[in-house]
Amino acid sequence: MRFSGYIPILVVTAALAVVPLVFSSNSLFNFMVMSLIITLAAQGWNILGGVAGQTSFGHALFFGVGCYTAAMLQFHFGVNAWLAFLLAVAAGAAAGFILGFLSFRAGLRGSYFALITLAFAELMRILANASDWTGGAAGLLLKLNPGFSNMQFESRASFLWLALAFVFIGLVISRAIAGSRFGAQLVAVRENEDAARALGVDVLSVKLKAISLSGAITAAAGVLYVQNFLYIDANIGFGVWISIEALLAPLVGGRGLVLGPLIGTFTLHGLGELTKSFAGRIPGIDLMVFAVVLIGVVAFASGGVLGLLRRFAPRLARRIAV
Amino acid sequence: MYSPTILIEAMINGLLTGAIYALIALGLTLVYGVLHIINFAHGAILASAMFAVWGLNVLAGVDPYLAILLLAPVFFCLGYGVQRLVIGPAAKGDDGNILLITLGLSIFIENALLAGFGSDTRSISSDFSFAVVEAGPFLISSPRLVGFAGSLIVTAILWFIMSRTDAGKAIRAVAREKLGASLMGIDVGHVYAVTFGLGCAALAVAAGLLMPTFYVNPRVGGAFVNIAFTIVVLGGMGSIPGAMIGGLLIGLVESLSGLLLGESLGQIGIFIIFILVLLLKPTGLFGAKA
Amino acid sequence: MKLVETHLNRRTILKGGAAALATLSAPAVLRAAEPAPIKVGILQPVTGALAQDGEYGRLGAELAIEDINKAGGIKSLGGAKLQMVFGDARSNPEAGTQEVERMQEEGVVAVVGGFASPICLAASQAASRYDLPYLVDVGVSDQITGRGLKNTFRFAPGFSICTAAAIQNLVRINEAAGKPAKTVALVHEDGLFGSGLAKLMATELPKYGFEILEQIAVPTPSRDLSNVVLRLRSLNPDLIIPSTYYGETVLLARTMQQQRVRPKAVYAVLNGAASNRRFVAEFPEAAEGVMDCNHWYDPRNERSKAVQARVEAAGKPYNYNIPLNYSSVGLLADALERAGAAERGKVIEALNTSTFKEHLMPYGETKFVNGQNMGAAPVSTQVQKGAIRVVYPGDFADAKPMFPANG
Known part of the structure; x- marks a missing residue:
């Protein structure tokens, strides 16, 4: 059973990995790269917001820390991209720890915690927009210089595989947590914090571990964004859009489930591409359709896409839903 | 350093703006206090109310202030319907679902406005927009004085409804103890919808008071939502007087920090207050215990 | 079709x-x-x-x-x-x-x-x-x-061509009018071009004898610009240079009109509204006399x-x-x-x-x-009697600059 829990992850990853071998559409690859970056950010959110039940509205904070750490280290100090990547992930973890230390110690839960994450992300956005170090409002532009050592790739397929590798690591981490004592503690904190404490769980420490890990993973997504687009500004890095993307995907896919963020992101982004065909001459129509479908999904498929699966294909759902 | 005249005038400006902020925050805090949801569609509903005011003015020549009398009941009904027919049934009481649905609503409304009106920034211009009251060395904008008064009146009315009427009692009962209230024979779904409707009606009033001096485009709500969140937290989630006093305070802080730090960095003052309140006294100035 | x-x-x-x-x-x-x-x-x-x-x-x-x-x-x-x-x-x-x-x-x-x-x-x-x-x-x-x-x-x-031209045009227009404008206040949006532009203006304009009184950054979107106008009123600059998007320019112009702030000229650079016909149509009074150095067609x-x-x-x-x-x-x-x-x-x-x-x-x-x-350049426009006119350079101009704008 220990290994078999990882089989769905391997199957899904393998299926995504062969896409570039079967298809040759760069537009498809580009769509997948962006979806995988969002998936990774959402995986970070899912550990904190899904498994541990601490809803965050401000994961842009971690995404932006990842973006800017990687970009600034390369831009100002010429640090190697991979080293910058590691440092950015560490910075994401540190940001998570600091935010968690401040807010969890103050006993913030529920909406209060959600709002403070939003406030920190906005604060960082304003600072990044004003500081010379971050390139101010003009943002930072990295030199286009494809090569493995620069973490830039000529072909979309290579970058797809890189992003997929990170998502795979994210999946493995999530799965490992789900089957671990730590995971059980997180769930206990989510279900009833006071009861968990009574059972001897060190609630603060468990939450701090979760938010640090969450920050690190979402920061990694930020680095991928920078390496892919080679450009970052305050509204991209710390903007509300990524906070929403990171939370939307797990909620749609299946909150707290290992495959939730992946399934959610691809469902949402696939939907977004599909509704684009409704666009026609009048702007906005496609996003209206998107919104209606989103509300419909929530109304008729509680528990997300995986919840739907559970209703109609319980056996398959049991196998992939952890 | 600035002269006292400027500081005083900045404070007056801050209070006048803060009152409008408070009005926008009222709906948010009311809905939060009763339904315990954070309504992401708040900004989009404000934008649609502003478009309604603009439309009535341009198409039918209706004065923005007169439009309030018409739009407040309309938006009450709209809010009632949206909660009763969309949010309530679709959310099934799950917080995550409510979040997604209000998010979906905001995307829908914003893009419906885009499709219907286009993305242009529009405004109403009348002589009254530029009218001022001269008080000694100060030039105080008349439409903003009206906004201030209007906001105080609406707050008082809402406060009266909540604390003195049967409907208010039912709302408060539901806010405190949903299950108990429903056992007492209160229709919780109806109360939720009434609350949401009141929140929307407050936005319609805010829209009418804003339009003489502000502009509207499909994304205009975003400018006010963050600040409304801050006010809700500062005043205490669910507290009506808290929203008013929080709004005035935030208006003051924004105005002074904008003057001293610059408008752009001045926004930081607001978020720092937001964070400090959350960390030190998350129940806000007037909030019930969390 | x-x-x-x-x-x-x-x-x-x-x-x-x-x-x-x-x-x-x-x-x-x-x-x-x-x-x-x-x-x-x-x-x-x-x-x-x-x-x-x-x-x-x-x-x-x-x-x-x-x-x-x-x-x-x-x-x-x-x-x-x-x-x-x-x-x-x-x-x-x-x-x-x-x-x-x-x-x-x-x-x-x-x-x-x-x-x-x-x-x-x-x-x-x-x-x-x-x-x-x-x-x-x-x-x-x-x-x-x-x-x-x-x-x-x-x-x-691009940006550097625009700003260089904006400064040159301003200096020429001012000189031709006998240098009525000496003091300047910059109002700029805090995004990509606004802040870069203000920085450049603040270093370049003093070389031509202008005195920069203040640089005011405003966020996009802004909810209220009363305080900005308040400062402008107390500084009383000859020249106000706003580089803001449409909504903020509307707010600024309306508030300035209301607060009776009338500088000798408003000289915008790459402004979102000052050379936008909707702005001129909706706020003829507030827009009158406003100059802008921006992309514009050949009239x-x-x-x-x-x-x-x-x-x-x-x-x-x-x-x-x-x-x-x-x-x-x-x-x-x-x-x-x-x-x-x-x-x-x-x-x-x-x-x-x-x-x-x-x-x-x-x-x-x-x-x-x-x-x-390299053949591209912005031109300076001015709102005159409700129409946007090109006033500089002379090769493309269809009107003479009114400088100072208020007589």
Whole structure:
């Protein structure tokens, strides 16, 4: 059973990995790269917001820390991209720890915690927009210089595989947590914090571990964004859009489930591409359709896409839903 | 350093703006206090109310202030319907679902406005927009004085409804103890919808008071939502007087920090207050215990 | 009329792709009477924050394609018609990139547009992977053409050209009027160009004897500018230089009018409203006398007048996005004409040697140096009696500057 829990992850990853071998559409690859970056950010959110039940509205904070750490280290100090990547992930973890230390110690839960994450992300956005170090409002532009050592790739397929590798690591981490004592503690904190404490769980420490890990993973997504687009500004890095993307995907896919963020992101982004065909001459129509479908999904498929699966294909759902 | 005249005038400006902020925050805090949801569609509903005011003015020549009398009941009904027919049934009481649905609503409304009106920034211009009251060395904008008064009146009315009427009692009962209230024979779904409707009606009033001096485009709500969140937290989630006093305070802080730090960095003052309140006294100035 | 092929179904893509291949491989003589259309990618943000500008940009490109096709298409390619492949950049760089990828797959020969600098930066880089020519319509960031991308061209002036011209024009106008303006207050949005512009102005203007009293950054969107106006009133500068987007400029102008702040001149640079017809129409009093150094069409150009008449007949304001996109598409058509083939490499070559003159802008001959059109320059405009007039430089002016604006 220990290994078999990882089989769905391997199957899904393998299926995504062969896409570039079967298809040759760069537009498809580009769509997948962006979806995988969002998936990774959402995986970070899912550990904190899904498994541990601490809803965050401000994961842009971690995404932006990842973006800017990687970009600034390369831009100002010429640090190697991979080293910058590691440092950015560490910075994401540190940001998570600091935010968690401040807010969890103050006993913030529920909406209060959600709002403070939003406030920190906005604060960082304003600072990044004003500081010379971050390139101010003009943002930072990295030199286009494809090569493995620069973490830039000529072909979309290579970058797809890189992003997929990170998502795979994210999946493995999530799965490992789900089957671990730590995971059980997180769930206990989510279900009833006071009861968990009574059972001897060190609630603060468990939450701090979760938010640090969450920050690190979402920061990694930020680095991928920078390496892919080679450009970052305050509204991209710390903007509300990524906070929403990171939370939307797990909620749609299946909150707290290992495959939730992946399934959610691809469902949402696939939907977004599909509704684009409704666009026609009048702007906005496609996003209206998107919104209606989103509300419909929530109304008729509680528990997300995986919840739907559970209703109609319980056996398959049991196998992939952890 | 600035002269006292400027500081005083900045404070007056801050209070006048803060009152409008408070009005926008009222709906948010009311809905939060009763339904315990954070309504992401708040900004989009404000934008649609502003478009309604603009439309009535341009198409039918209706004065923005007169439009309030018409739009407040309309938006009450709209809010009632949206909660009763969309949010309530679709959310099934799950917080995550409510979040997604209000998010979906905001995307829908914003893009419906885009499709219907286009993305242009529009405004109403009348002589009254530029009218001022001269008080000694100060030039105080008349439409903003009206906004201030209007906001105080609406707050008082809402406060009266909540604390003195049967409907208010039912709302408060539901806010405190949903299950108990429903056992007492209160229709919780109806109360939720009434609350949401009141929140929307407050936005319609805010829209009418804003339009003489502000502009509207499909994304205009975003400018006010963050600040409304801050006010809700500062005043205490669910507290009506808290929203008013929080709004005035935030208006003051924004105005002074904008003057001293610059408008752009001045926004930081607001978020720092937001964070400090959350960390030190998350129940806000007037909030019930969390 | 079917100008817009926003979304093609699979069959048309296959058909179009095959036809395009046939065009490339078949020698000219063998080509059918009706050659396959040449697909041109038009990228504009028509949803999201920048939708207003994106709509104007799209309109300009559509009109240009319509005119080129009516005039017989690309003659060196047997009269091949241009066909628009439209992409909505949704006001963010990711969507811009995704649309470029889609356009690439639909086989466009070049992409025109982008509007905002971040979108242009990301989209042109995505296009560079395929050596797909990318013509920036507006995005002013110097980084766009400063990266050494071989595929990226900007017909309009970039940031440094604009600011240099803005300062030069101001100094000349002020000198000609006997130097009435000495003190300056800068009001700028805190985003990409506003803050860069203010920094530059603050270092350059003192060299010409101006005194900078204050630099005020305002966020986008701003809810209230009363305090900014309050400061302006107490500083009482001769000259106010606002570099803000549309909504903030409206607020600023209205509040200034209300608070009776009347400087000797308002000299905007790359402002979102000061040379926007809607602004002038809605706030004639607040707009009167406001100057702007910005993209603008050549008011004496007959073709521009014709395009303007069509745009206005459709009930739309003739804002600068329209002639800029119209001209950029024209520039591309000219390059296609001279390249004699819908091949990217040849189009890039043709753009590099372009001397395109048939545009609607107050520019000279097009001449690209590192992707930037060195013939491009902004002009100074002024709102006079409810109309936007070009007042400097004299070669293109249709009115004399009123400086100081208040008598």
